[in-house]
Amino acid sequence: MARPGGSAWTALARRGVLQCGAGRWSRGVQGSRRGVSTAVDEVEPQGGGGEDSGGAVAGRRPDLGTLDADSEVFAQAISSSSVLTTVRECRQQYPGSVLLVRVGDFYELYFEQADEVGGAVLGLQVVDKKFRSGTVRFTGFPARSLLRYVEILVARHGLSVALCEQFQEPMRRSFTRKVTRVITPGTLIDESCLDDIGVHNYILCIADASAPVAPRAEAQVRRRRGRPRKSPDSTPPSEADAGDAVADEVPLCLAWLDLATGSFMASTSSSAGLSADLARIRPREILVSDSDARVQSLVASMFPAHAPGRPAVARVPAASFAQYMAAQPADSGALAGPLNPNSQYPMAAPALGASPDRLLAAAELADGERAAACALLSYVAATQLGLLPPLQPPRRYSAESHMRMSAATMDALELVRPAGGAGASATTTLLGEINLTRTSAGSRLLATRLTAPSTSADIIEQRLDLVEFFSAAPRVRELIRARLANVGDIERAVNKLSLNCGGPHDLLEIARSLREVAHIKQALDDHVDAASRPPDAAASVAAGRPRRQRPTASAASHRKRPEMAAIVRRHAQALQALPGLVRDIGDRIRSDAERDVRAFGFLKPNCNEQITQLHAQLAAKHQERQQLQQQWQAAYACASLRLDSMPALGHFIEVARRDAARLQESGAFRMVQTLKSRVRFENAQWTHLLSEIELLRARLCAEEMRAFEELRDRVLEASATIRTNSRVLANVDVAISMAIVAITRQYTRPRLAPDDGSAPDHTIAGGRHPVIETQLLGSGRQFVSNDCAFSAADGRVLLLTGPNMGGKSTYLRQIALTSILAQMGGFVPADSARLDIADAIYSRIGARDNLALDQSTFMVEMVETAHILTRATARSLVILDEIGRGTATADGVAIAYATLKYLHDTVRCKAVFATHYHELVPHVVPALPALRTLHTAVHEDGRGGFAFLHKVRPGVYSKSHALYVAQIAGVPKPVLAMARDFAAAGLVRPSH
Numbered sequence: 001m002a003r004p005g006g007s008a009w010t011a012l013a014r015r016g017v018l019q020c021g022a023g024r025w026s027r028g029v030q031g032s033r034r035g036v037s038t039a040v041d042e043v044e045p046q047g048g049g050g051e052d053s054g055g056a057v058a059g060r061r062p063d064l065g066t067l068d069a070d071s072e073v074f075a076q077a078i079s080s081s082s083v084l085t086t087v088r089e090c091r092q093q094y095p096g097s098v099l100l101v102r103v104g105d106f107y108e109l110y111f112e113q114a115d116e117v118g119g120a121v122l123g124l125q126v127v128d129k130k131f132r133s134g135t136v137r138f139t140g141f142p143a144r145s146l147l148r149y150v151e152i153l154v155a156r157h158g159l160s161v162a163l164c165e166q167f168q169e170p171m172r173r174s175f176t177r178k179v180t181r182v183i184t185p186g187t188l189i190d191e192s193c194l195d196d197i198g199v200h201n202y203i204l205c206i207a208d209a210s211a212p213v214a215p216r217a218e219a220q221v222r223r224r225r226g227r228p229r230k231s232p233d234s235t236p237p238s239e240a241d242a243g244d245a246v247a248d249e250v251p252l253c254l255a256w257l258d259l260a261t262g263s264f265m266a267s268t269s270s271s272a273g274l275s276a277d278l279a280r281i282r283p284r285e286i287l288v289s290d291s292d293a294r295v296q297s298l299v300a301s302m303f304p305a306h307a308p309g310r311p312a313v314a315r316v317p318a319a320s321f322a323q324y325m326a327a328q329p330a331d332s333g334a335l336a337g338p339l340n341p342n343s344q345y346p347m348a349a350p351a352l353g354a355s356p357d358r359l360l361a362a363a364e365l366a367d368g369e370r371a372a373a374c375a376l377l378s379y380v381a382a383t384q385l386g387l388l389p390p391l392q393p394p395r396r397y398s399a400e401s402h403m404r405m406s407a408a409t410m411d412a413l414e415l416v417r418p419a420g421g422a423g424a425s426a427t428t429t430l431l432g433e434i435n436l437t438r439t440s441a442g443s444r445l446l447a448t449r450l451t452a453p454s455t456s457a458d459i460i461e462q463r464l465d466l467v468e469f470f471s472a473a474p475r476v477r478e479l480i481r482a483r484l485a486n487v488g489d490i491e492r493a494v495n496k497l498s499l500n501c502g503g504p505h506d507l508l509e510i511a512r513s514l515r516e517v518a519h520i521k522q523a524l525d526d527h528v529d530a531a532s533r534p535p536d537a538a539a540s541v542a543a544g545r546p547r548r549q550r551p552t553a554s555a556a557s558h559r560k561r562p563e564m565a566a567i568v569r570r571h572a573q574a575l576q577a578l579p580g581l582v583r584d585i586g587d588r589i590r591s592d593a594e595r596d597v598r599a600f601g602f603l604k605p606n607c608n609e610q611i612t613q614l615h616a617q618l619a620a621k622h623q624e625r626q627q628l629q630q631q632w633q634a635a636y637a638c639a640s641l642r643l644d645s646m647p648a649l650g651h652f653i654e655v656a657r658r659d660a661a662r663l664q665e666s667g668a669f670r671m672v673q674t675l676k677s678r679v680r681f682e683n684a685q686w687t688h689l690l691s692e693i694e695l696l697r698a699r700l701c702a703e704e705m706r707a708f709e710e711l712r713d714r715v716l717e718a719s720a721t722i723r724t725n726s727r728v729l730a731n732v733d734v735a736i737s738m739a740i741v742a743i744t745r746q747y748t749r750p751r752l753a754p755d756d757g758s759a760p761d762h763t764i765a766g767g768r769h770p771v772i773e774t775q776l777l778g779s780g781r782q783f784v785s786n787d788c789a790f791s792a793a794d795g796r797v798l799l800l801t802g803p804n805m806g807g808k809s810t811y812l813r814q815i816a817l818t819s820i821l822a823q824m825g826g827f828v829p830a831d832s833a834r835l836d837i838a839d840a841i842y843s844r845i846g847a848r849d850n851l852a853l854d855q856s857t858f859m860v861e862m863v864e865t866a867h868i869l870t871r872a873t874a875r876s877l878v879i880l881d882e883i884g885r886g887t888a889t890a891d892g893v894a895i896a897y898a899t900l901k902y903l904h905d906t907v908r909c910k911a912v913f914a915t916h917y918h919e920l921v922p923h924v925v926p927a928l929p930a931l932r933t934l935h936t937a938v939h940e941d942g943r944g945g946f947a948f949l950h951k952v953r954p955g956v957y958s959k960s961h962a963l964y965v966a967q968i969a970g971v972p973k974p975v976l977a978m979a980r981d982f983a984a985a986g987l988v989r990p991s992h
């Protein structure tokens, strides 16, 4: 197991999160004052039984003001309390964090954080707590509710929490307290705190690639490499085709990590591409250099204050961007040593996980990407107090191998987020529509593919092969699907274990999932031959709801079956079930083990000889205790006598007050405490017996911990295999999900047109909109399918006219969604499709203000149009809906004309252009030879009535039927009548 090492690294961990480099980790605290929006149980704050618990007293709040941890007042208040001493030390070390201190069975907040966070954010009751030297504001909640409160503070309010745990030395009553973990929005890994573990929880770091990493670090980097290195992707991909408009772009490098699953990526981008990157990655927390005002203001401009879903932004020391740059790859192995400052405690693991130096040395990254990854890892390591999960080196996200989509495009097409904002239903998104995955890892993979479809024909074909295999093999598909339902989030379990946040429960989850891996591997092996047999088409349809008769998914196949079988076989071979590990976990850990490793008794009593013996000895001692109690009850005729112990008091014998005299007279018992109705005594025999019991329990605890740590280390040693299993299963899960969608909704396998750079070759027959089709079906209506073709004969630019509500926007979107589905490796909602691979999809759809960013509807429209015109290439697919609508008609038509001509003549991309402005037609048709006109058809009955046919046909339609739409929408009759009169008066003449 790799040990994190490096003197700077160790020093960082030792000094703690806040003293890294010259600067301090600081956080743009947001949301903490948004008021109490949370309904949580109020708990009665109590002393948790620790050594400092004074009673809670009502009274005036001492004037401590906002805590200055060095202040005199504070020094006085803490002089007699070790809890308060800890609070001061931790608050000094972690000034930007909410400090939760474990005292007994409670987590407590002190001083101004009690009111400002405990009271205002968590809705807890705040009281004054009495200490010898005065009273202090304080509140708390039961330890078992920790994750619920962490979720409120971190996930909902974007705050950072420093968790200060207590550790009791075995056989001693004193406690030591240490911060074991700092939880920030981007390093939150507990699944119960995340609203959706089906998407990644990324923390992302942005480095300005044009700025030197750091003068000293750069020299070190050069020395390490021996020569200046050209980055593998030093030119931002979009820059090549962007022209003058992007000359003042700032090149940026990004690194992003999902700490819980280990997904670690890096890429090169630019200031102009950042919003698309952020829309795709959707980080929860963004790290920027504390000395880079340009990047800071760029990020701030993208996330207006109080915007929903706004990520937390943390400033990190500029020096951390060079943290691991200087290390020689060869050094890193030698730089071992305990990283975790808590290693004397049972919960603290030996240094596990990856070494950042080695990780980064192994990665092929551009300098700026490496710098971003450095700062990211040093921040994560600092929050985890030196621990890192067993990560793989960051993988480069290459913009060229993925379809580019702007943030506006992803929003407009509702890929993963509904356009109506956070409150809107997820069923309107494409992800919601096609996500039938059974595992969290599968769901994450599907979301990732959807926001970053591939541009590689090979990759797309391989994914399609797997989908086709499963769509043609219903038995194996259903068998594996049932197995997948039992597979846990094993990447997350491994990472939790490596970060000391995991417990026996995670071991069980890994074992359970690995058992399913064995079955799935077997099922794939057994059925791989099925790929070479003709598919059982009837059976494949039986799994879904048979609807209209369309060609079945597999009928469209054009790949050879042996190729498919090879891909399935590769997946089966990559799975490794680790039977030895599974057996040992099953043999040792009780199936009802709790999540917390400190919950004693998770090991099976018969799991090894020593544990069996200790259990037997402990049972004997408990028997002895029972006998002693009965013996004394009989001897002193005292049925109320109990042998007992309490952490604060130690061992004692308790009797009812009326029986106390008999014990006192005997001389064998020493009275230690008198309560209202009971009296407590001490006796050497019970003291001795209890210490024997405690010793045995301590030995059992240590044995349990040893057994747990041994299993955990074995899991971590196998982490690469477990991660591979998880990836393969996620792949299979996604393919099965797509296969079921294909079968139940009559999707078809797309054919990819060869990319020979000639005329477009993009034809969809009987295409549908995947989401609207389902919505219409829900209300008993049927979606009207439409064809679409781009070719030398059919044109490259399509001008679509038609009445309001005729189906123009739907048609545009379904063309874009079909390409996205195909390039992510899925079947498409069409009778057949032959598609060019698009390098990018750009859309300008719908009118909306972005008032939060101070942009009017027209401004938003023009910003998006400018983005498209400067970035689209001949291989892009562009859909434009109602360009120029946000301004006066004459200007709007002019802009629409120029945009259309530029796309046609200069960009030469495939484009569909929906417009109300039929005035355009006489101007563009003769001038643009590759333009064709289409319209959405309407059936008119000749008496003024009409019906939308939603069918797209060649030609132009010049009526808007706006008054009819207004009537359906419920505009009052008098208003409609006035509008009709006004139109009839011909004051504003529509041009035909």
Ligand code: ADP
Pocket (backbone or CB within 6 Å): 772, 776, 782, 783, 784, 785, 786, 802, 803, 804, 805, 806, 807, 808, 809, 810, 811, 936, 950, 951
């Ligand atoms: P437009 O952009 O022309 O105003 P939309 O594309 O917004 O029209 O479509 C309006 C409504 O018409 C949609 O919400 C949908 O209910 C229905 N619709 C559109 N296209 C189709 C279709 N192909 N088949 C059935 N209904 C459709």
Ligand code: MG
Pocket (backbone or CB within 6 Å): 808, 809, 810, 881
């Ligand atoms: Mg429309």
